[in-house]
Every structure is written in structure tokens, then in C-alpha cells.
Amino acid sequence: MNTLQRKALLLALAAGTLALAGCQNLSSPVIRFDRQVNYGDAKGVELVTNEFGSTDLQMIAEKMTGSLLETGIFQGRPTVTISTVKNKTSEYIDTTNVMNSIQTALVKSGKVRFVRSINEMQAGVDELQRQNQSGLYKQNSTAKIGQMTAAKYSMEGELTSIVKQSATTKDVFYKFTLKLFDVQEGTIEWQDEKEIRKTSSR
Numbered sequence: 001m002n003t004l005q006r007k008a009l010l011l012a013l014a015a016g017t018l019a020l021a022g023c024q025n026l027s028s029p030v031i032r033f034d035r036q037v038n039y040g041d042a043k044g045v046e047l048v049t050n051e052f053g054s055t056d057l058q059m060i061a062e063k064m065t066g067s068l069l070e071t072g073i074f075q076g077r078p079t080v081t082i083s084t085v086k087n088k089t090s091e092y093i094d095t096t097n098v099m100n101s102i103q104t105a106l107v108k109s110g111k112v113r114f115v116r117s118i119n120e121m122q123a124g125v126d127e128l129q130r131q132n133q134s135g136l137y138k139q140n141s142t143a144k145i146g147q148m149t150a151a152k153y154s155m156e157g158e159l160t161s162i163v164k165q166s167a168t169t170k171d172v173f174y175k176f177t178l179k180l181f182d183v184q185e186g187t188i189e190w191q192d193e194k195e196i197r198k199t200s201s202r
Contacts, residue, residue: 052091052093052159052174056198057098058101059194060098060194060196061098061101061102063192063194064102064176064192065102065105065106065109067190068192069106069111073153073189073190074111074112077110077111077112078112078113078152078153079114079115079149079151079152079153080112080113080115080153080154080155080180081114081115081117081151081153081183082099082103082154082155083117083118083155083156084118084156084157085098085158085159086157087158087159088158088159088160088161089159089161089174090161093159095157095159098157098176099155115148115149115151116148124148127143132144150183151183153180153181153182153189154183155180155181156178156179157178157179158176158177159174159176159177161175165202168201168202169199169201169202170199170200170202171197172199173195173196173197174195174196174198175193176194176196177191177192179191
């Protein structure tokens with residue numbers, strides 16, 4: 001191989017390497033951040049502010065779940081629906097997030113079954129109508145209308161707060177109340193509360 005052929009081979013190899021590098025950059029881009037981001041412990045105590053936070057949510061969910069399971073009310077895996085959870089604080093708090101944590105823990109316990117809540121019902125109705133009225137599905141495979149299981153119990157809750165502050169201190173008191181109603185009889189079968197106080201210096 002003469003010098004000219006060697007140069008041509010080296011140029012071809014260099015071009016191939018650049019092409020491969022370009023392909024790699026397209027399929028796996030490098031993402032850079034202006035500030036350092038670190039993962040933390042999701043269960044770690046959050047003390048950024050004294051507003052409602054992740055630790056408060058976890059404390060409420062653990063208290064309510066433990067209290068419910070201790071009662072033995074869920075014999076035979078009854079059906080439960082989530083009705084309303086009112087936020088009566090001055091903050092924007094996603095109460096659905098609180099109830100999702102409680103529901104997840106109860107479902108994982110295997111002691112209870114949840115049926116669609118009022119907010120989730122329309123999606124179920126739409127799916128039933130699509131299967132039965134669109135003509136797209138085999139009739140022996142569609143979910144039949146009128147076969148949903150009704151809830152034996154309804155879960156209702158509310159979150160309230162009392163805020164006091166001076167020139168140097170801010171005190172926030174939260175109270176989460178959860179009730180379990182017998183749908184047929186309208187009686188409260190279980191009720192519990194979780195209180196949280198958070199104080200910060202200005």
C-alpha cells in the first residue's frame with residue numbers, strides 16, 4: 001500500500017468515526033443543568049416551610065390507614081368509594097393526593113376493594129357505552145351494563161387549618177378528619193383525626 005492509499009484509508013476511517021459519533025449524539029443526547037440536582041429520601045422530613053408538605057401528607061396517610069385497619073371493619077373485603085375531601089385551609093392543597101395515598105395503602109393491604117368515585121365514574125360510563133354502543137367489539141367480550149358493584153361504605157374527609165403569627169413567629173395548626181359512612185344506613189361506622197402543628201421563626 002503506497003502513501004496515497006494510506007492517506008485515503010485514514011481519511012475514510014476518520015469520516016466513519018465522525019459519522020458514528022454523530023449518530024450516538026442523536027440517539028443519546030447529553031442533558032446539562034445550570035444548577036446541581038440531587039435525589040433525596042422521599043420519606044425524609046421536609047422542613048422547607050411550615051406550609052402543608054410531603055411529610056404532612058405521609059403522616060396523615062399512615063395514621064388514617066393504620067386506624068382503619070385496626071378496627072376490623074373490613075371483614076370480607078367490602079367495597080368503598082371516596083366521596084368528598086374538602087380543603088378548608090387558606091392554602092392550595094391537593095386533597096386528592098392525600099386520599100390517593102390512603103387508598104393505595106388500603107388496596108395493598110388486601111382488606112378492601114375500592115369502586116369508582118364520583119369523579120372517576122364518568123370515565124367508567126364512557127367505556128361501557130363505547131363497548132356496547134360503538135359496534136366495534138364482539139358481543140361476548142363486552143362488559144355488560146348494570147353489573148357494576150355498588151359501594152358499601154363511602155369515605156369523606158376535610159382538612160382545616162388555624163394560622164397565628166406575630167412579628168417573629170408563625171404557627172400553623174392542621175387537622176385532617178376522615179369519616180367512613182355506611183351508604184345504606186347513613187351511619188358513621190368509623191372516624192379519626194390527625195393533628196399537625198408547625199412553627200417557624202421569621
